[in-house]
Amino acid sequence: MFSVKTILPTSTQSFSDDILSTHRRHQAELDAMDLDEDEFGAGPSKRNIVTPGEVITSSKEYMRGHGTYVEDVNVVSSVTGTIERVNKLISVKAIRSKYVPEVGDLVIGRIVEVGPQRWRVEANGRQDAVLMLSSVNLPGGVQRRKIESDALKMREFLAEGDLLVAEVQAFFGDGAMSLHTRSLKYGKLRNGQLLSVPPQLIRRLKSHFHHIPPPCGPTGVDVILGLNGYVWVSNGTSQEKREGGEGFDSEGVYSDKNDDIPPEGRQATSTITNLIKILADEGIPLTDTLIEESFNWINQNQLPLGSIAHNDAERMLAEIVGIDITA
Amino acid sequence: MASVVLPGDSIPLPSSSKPVILGPGLAASSSRIRTPISDDAPAIISTRLGLLSSFKGKEKSEQYWVEGNSKRYIPAQKDMVLGTIIARHAEGYRVDLGSSQMASLEGLAFEGATKRSKPNLKVGTLVYARVSLANRDMEPEIECFDPNTGKAEGFGELKGGLMVSCSLQLCRHLLNSKFPVLPALASTIPFEIAVGLNGRVWLKTETVSESIALKRVIEGVDSGEIKPEKSDIDMAVKQFLA
Amino acid sequence: MSSSRIEILNDGGLRHDARRPYELRSTSFQLNTHPTAEGSSTVTQGLTTVQVSIFGPREPRQRSQASHDKAIINVEVGVVPWAQGGGGIKRVRGDKRLQEIGASIRQTFEPVIMTHLYPRSEITINVQVLSADGGILPTSINATTLALISSGISILDYITSISIGLYLKQPLLDLSFLEEQDLPNLIISCLTNSNKITLAQMETRLHIDRFEEMLNLGLEACKVLKIEMELIVKEQTEKIVERMNVKSIISSNASGMNIDE
Amino acid sequence: MVREVDPPSIQKDFLLAALAEGKRLDGRIPLEQRKIEFIFGDELGNVECRIGKTAVLAQVSASIVKPRDDRPYEGFLMINSEIGPMASSIYENGRSSDSEVLITRLLEKSIRRTEAIDREALCILAGEKVWQLRLTLHFLSDSGNLLDCASMASMIALKHFRKPDVEVIGDEVIIHSPEERAPVPLAIHHTPLCLTFAYFENLPPILDPTHLESTLCAGTLTVTMNAQREICVLSKAGGTPLSAEDIMGVVRVGVDQVREMVKIMDQALEKDRESRVIEVQ
Numbered sequence A: 001m002f003s004v005k006t007i008l009p010t011s012t013q014s015f016s017d018d019i020l021s022t023h024r025r026h027q028a029e030l031d032a033m034d035l036d037e038d039e040f041g042a043g044p045s046k047r048n049i050v051t052p053g054e055v056i057t058s059s060k061e062y063m064r065g066h067g068t069y070v071e072d073v074n075v076v077s078s079v080t081g082t083i084e085r086v087n088k089l090i091s092v093k094a095i096r097s098k099y100v101p102e103v104g105d106l107v108i109g110r111i112v113e114v115g116p117q118r119w120r121v122e123a124n125g126r127q128d129a130v131l132m133l134s135s136v137n138l139p140g141g142v143q144r145r146k147i148e149s150d151a152l153k154m155r156e157f158l159a160e161g162d163l164l165v166a167e168v169q170a171f172f173g174d175g176a177m178s179l180h181t182r183s184l185k186y187g188k189l190r191n192g193q194l195l196s197v198p199p200q201l202i203r204r205l206k207s208h209f210h211h212i213p214p215p216c217g218p219t220g221v222d223v224i225l226g227l228n229g230y231v232w233v234s235n236g237t238s239q240e241k242r243e244g245g246e247g248f249d250s251e252g253v254y255s256d257k258n259d260d261i262p263p264e265g266r267q268a269t270s271t272i273t274n275l276i277k278i279l280a281d282e283g284i285p286l287t288d289t290l291i292e293e294s295f296n297w298i299n300q301n302q303l304p305l306g307s308i309a310h311n312d313a314e315r316m317l318a319e320i321v322g323i324d325i326t327a
Numbered sequence B: 001m002a003s004v005v006l007p008g009d010s011i012p013l014p015s016s017s018k019p020v021i022l023g024p025g026l027a028a029s030s031s032r033i034r035t036p037i038s039d040d041a042p043a044i045i046s047t048r049l050g051l052l053s054s055f056k057g058k059e060k061s062e063q064y065w066v067e068g069n070s071k072r073y074i075p076a077q078k079d080m081v082l083g084t085i086i087a088r089h090a091e092g093y094r095v096d097l098g099s100s101q102m103a104s105l106e107g108l109a110f111e112g113a114t115k116r117s118k119p120n121l122k123v124g125t126l127v128y129a130r131v132s133l134a135n136r137d138m139e140p141e142i143e144c145f146d147p148n149t150g151k152a153e154g155f156g157e158l159k160g161g162l163m164v165s166c167s168l169q170l171c172r173h174l175l176n177s178k179f180p181v182l183p184a185l186a187s188t189i190p191f192e193i194a195v196g197l198n199g200r201v202w203l204k205t206e207t208v209s210e211s212i213a214l215k216r217v218i219e220g221v222d223s224g225e226i227k228p229e230k231s232d233i234d235m236a237v238k239q240f241l242a
Numbered sequence C: 001m002s003s004s005r006i007e008i009l010n011d012g013g014l015r016h017d018a019r020r021p022y023e024l025r026s027t028s029f030q031l032n033t034h035p036t037a038e039g040s041s042t043v044t045q046g047l048t049t050v051q052v053s054i055f056g057p058r059e060p061r062q063r064s065q066a067s068h069d070k071a072i073i074n075v076e077v078g079v080v081p082w083a084q085g086g087g088g089i090k091r092v093r094g095d096k097r098l099q100e101i102g103a104s105i106r107q108t109f110e111p112v113i114m115t116h117l118y119p120r121s122e123i124t125i126n127v128q129v130l131s132a133d134g135g136i137l138p139t140s141i142n143a144t145t146l147a148l149i150s151s152g153i154s155i156l157d158y159i160t161s162i163s164i165g166l167y168l169k170q171p172l173l174d175l176s177f178l179e180e181q182d183l184p185n186l187i188i189s190c191l192t193n194s195n196k197i198t199l200a201q202m203e204t205r206l207h208i209d210r211f212e213e214m215l216n217l218g219l220e221a222c223k224v225l226k227i228e229m230e231l232i233v234k235e236q237t238e239k240i241v242e243r244m245n246v247k248s249i250i251s252s253n254a255s256g257m258n259i260d261e
Numbered sequence D: 001m002v003r004e005v006d007p008p009s010i011q012k013d014f015l016l017a018a019l020a021e022g023k024r025l026d027g028r029i030p031l032e033q034r035k036i037e038f039i040f041g042d043e044l045g046n047v048e049c050r051i052g053k054t055a056v057l058a059q060v061s062a063s064i065v066k067p068r069d070d071r072p073y074e075g076f077l078m079i080n081s082e083i084g085p086m087a088s089s090i091y092e093n094g095r096s097s098d099s100e101v102l103i104t105r106l107l108e109k110s111i112r113r114t115e116a117i118d119r120e121a122l123c124i125l126a127g128e129k130v131w132q133l134r135l136t137l138h139f140l141s142d143s144g145n146l147l148d149c150a151s152m153a154s155m156i157a158l159k160h161f162r163k164p165d166v167e168v169i170g171d172e173v174i175i176h177s178p179e180e181r182a183p184v185p186l187a188i189h190h191t192p193l194c195l196t197f198a199y200f201e202n203l204p205p206i207l208d209p210t211h212l213e214s215t216l217c218a219g220t221l222t223v224t225m226n227a228q229r230e231i232c233v234l235s236k237a238g239g240t241p242l243s244a245e246d247i248m249g250v251v252r253v254g255v256d257q258v259r260e261m262v263k264i265m266d267q268a269l270e271k272d273r274e275s276r277v278i279e280v281q
Helices: A019-032 A148-152 A239-243 A263-281 A288-300 A310-321 B168-175 B181-188 B208-223 B230-241 C094-109 C136-151 C177-182 C208-244 C246-252 D009-020 D098-113 D146-160 D211-216 D244-274
Strands: A055-058 A068-071 A074-077 A081-086 A089-094 A106-115 A118-122 A129-136 A163-171 A177-181 A192-196 A209-212 A221-225 A230-235 B020-022 B026-028 B044-046 B050-056 B062-067 B080-088 B092-096 B103-110 B126-135 B138-144 B162-165 B192-196 B200-204 C027-031 C039-045 C048-058 C072-079 C122-131 C159-167 C170-173 C185-191 C196-202 D036-040 D046-051 D054-065 D076-082 D123-125 D129-141 D166-169 D172-175 D193-199 D219-226 D230-242
Touching: A055 A089, A068 A089, A106 A129, A106 A177, A106 A230, A129 A163, A192 A263, A209 A288, A221 A263, A221 A288, A230 A263, A263 A288, A263 A310, A288 A310, B026 B062, B080 B103, B080 B192, B080 B200, B103 B126, B162 B208, B162 D009, B168 B181, B168 B192, B168 B200, B168 B208, B181 B208, B181 B230, B200 B208, B208 B230, B208 D009, C027 C136, C027 C208, C039 C136, C048 C136, C072 C094, C094 C122, C094 C136, C094 C196, C094 D098, C094 D230, C122 C136, C136 C159, C136 C185, C136 C208, C159 C177, C159 C208, C170 C208, C185 C208, C185 D230, C196 C208, C196 D244, C208 C246, C208 D230, C208 D244, D009 D211, D036 D146, D036 D244, D046 D146, D054 D146, D076 D098, D098 D146, D098 D219, D098 D230, D123 D166, D129 D146, D146 D193, D146 D244, D193 D230, D193 D244, D219 D244, D230 D244
Parallel strands: A129 A177, B020 B062, B103 B138, C072 C122, D076 D129
Antiparallel strands: A055 A074, A068 A074, A081 A089, A106 A118, A106 A163, A118 A129, A163 A177, A192 A230, A209 A221, A221 A230, B026 B044, B050 B062, B080 B092, B080 B126, B092 B103, B126 B138, B162 B200, B192 B200, C027 C039, C039 C048, C048 C122, C159 C170, C159 C185, C185 C196, C196 D230, D036 D046, D046 D054, D054 D129, D123 D129, D166 D172, D193 D219, D219 D230
16 A cells, blocks of 8 residues: 655645644634724735635625625625725625626627527627627618618628627626627727637726837737727727728628738737737736837847747836746 | 217217217227218217217207316317416516426516516416417417406416416316315315316415315325315315314 | 454554544645636645636526526536556546536535526536545535635635544544545535535444534534635735736836846 | 426425425425335335335345455345436436436445445355345336435345345255245345435425425435434535534434334335245245
């Protein structure tokens, strides 16, 4: 019979003494980090972190928000995250969870199924979102009236597997999202690649369409930060073309053909993608300024475009973001 | 002429000139051997075990059917049924009647329902309804109001109370005023009742023990342990209530 | 039963792996060990290692299964062929045992996950046993709790689980495979706040009077496991939260500062 | 597996109201079992057990096989319990549903793992010939609590079964037919019987739940015990969390209930033995 030796390098100390004393020692440690009741929203370092089942406060004077539930008289946390207090409302913001949609959010999704008068879209939500035929622009300009044959030609507009950027218009009874693409900046995506990051890393900003100017690739690189954690990095196009100005070909809005992209453009796109991946893996919130700054850092240090070596990444993170990931 | 017939028995029809309406349980025999009685008219055979019953309709037409006993309900028009709502759609509900197919109930098929003010029933609600459409090839449809009066007439959601399942035959008997069971029960326990022809009975009383007693009497009569006479029923009720 | 081939408890009061009766095996709890799953964790207790990854709540594969008012939970349990070490007794007999473990895990977590918050969706829990040295079910339950926490799915409380054996009159905690084979073995899992038991499974004969003592001891051990797990979760969460707020550091001192290595 | 339609919500409201008053829909009090009935087949070891409308037929048969080389003295006991659509439409022939796996595993644990049958007594010639018992369970109708019914049917069938008398001379084995020598009963150490309790939100537990009660309950607990105050198997998989005290309370109830059931079984066996002539001239 093999004998058991604790060879595993365990990240927690092994219990050497018997259970009762173990219990006592933990009790001492617990008292040390005891959180006194009314100190919420403390400084960034000791921000109030709660785990499921932990009593936050009594529910008499506070209203309960999401991430919590009421058990007889106390408000108890049901997720791990930081306590958010807005005068009388207590809620717990989970550090990582599925995308929680709100009306007006910009999301990127993939068509899963073509249904009667509607498409089902996978948008990293709790359920598939729905894109009604009535809430999309049709080729040949905005004002065209929907005609019967449109319902039959739906697959020509958007087929299974197509990627699109859209906005959350409303919710169904059970929380499923209803999307719309009734503006020229929304619609089918092409000429780029998709990246999935935890939704919490993307803040709600004025605009989620960013253009990184030319030193990065011949025509720059476009980045769309979807609030549902899907990020689209594509070859840069001119400002007006994106906003539907001249040069916007309203017929080709649903074309599936990628334009031909020069190698430098592809390299710039992949550099930006790798940068975003590094930032996301380290849990750093993504903003356009941060991405642009990291690209400029790569440029200043004349590092090769495309994939980024690990030590370069460490140096970059230390200099730009000020965190040390070597530990 | 109530005689017990077995599936496949040929049914002697009086060859009177009056039109004869065949009810459930009877069918034209497809076998090629000619029955002795009437060479030209195809012989009528029974497709079910049960009592051959007939009914002289007002317009002097005769109706024949076989009164069988089964638990699986086959929807028929104008039947009063008890259904459980199993799903909600934009325009209505899907209701389980215990038959082979789920029935559909229009959102507007309620008394005084309009586009805006529709009753908002949750999944799992029990409804008392009338079969408005039923045929072999289509999903049955039910409605919760009486079409000629437009009133609810007791149809719609049933709140509280208890539902008991029993055979279709017993439900038909319960609805027949000459059947002694319900009057006997009413003499001892005040109760509200809704009998569905799909083998389901809803009943409601003040106290829990009375409902349980009613349920056990109905199930006893259904299984034959309690004979449907006033004396036996009164004795059973006293025993169950004790 | 044939005489036990190894000494369960030697006269010094130590077990065959040099632990005292009430001592738990060394544990290592790690969160987010799966790159793409919403929530994942790897838990090692002694030589038993289980990795759990959670996908969901998401669109159910067959919409016929979906329930209109709550999420449905699917649990798949898999054991890698080399989990039990080369040769030796084939630890897991066919898939019936795995199906039973899967069903136990599903039923244990159904009342704890707040499924009413995710109607018409599906939560898939994949349990993969990487190495098995006894206590597969308890370790899987601990790993599933951590994976749920890391996935941000709302749950009522931690569920921790432990196995308790009995050698003559002496209860033993956190059994290894050899002890599990020879001793009566009770597995319990409980909600640590309310001290309530959500799962209790026992396979071999045991007198009633001993049973109560083992039950209470198990509850005590579950509390200790919870404290240990909570330390890890809070540690990791602090790191993540700190990273989340790093942007504020940039905007506050945008001037080029040099941070030495 | 055709998913059974859930009962209307008023059923649950009524059931909870009744339980709050300590009453159940079939007039029983919470900790009362349904009527138990045994029907003995003409062959020894063939018994049908009925609890209320739930019915399970158990059949025991024996054959002689070669033992396993690492266990030369031990006979075998195989339990075959497949639930078919005969019991209820929710069970399918091919794929076994979760509840079926639970029942099969619990039976396996309570009869085989607890060594209810002395397997060394099944040895005829060490290393050569041992008895292999095959216990087959046919689930005839499920109106709630198949497990308790199956476990009782199994134990009474094993007690009712007689295997032919066997004589060993040197390494030659003679099997005596029932006419020559009276067949021999099995060596049974103890009688493990399953008891299933159903729980509802903060209400006292109920024993032997009917089909409606088990669909609407918030959790079940099954404890297998024998008359010697020993717990053989305990299985509480999920459902409402219970305190240690709740579980102990249920276990204490189980002790007396099992003694009661063992008495009923022995009386039935006794009655059947009188009506059956086994002795040989």
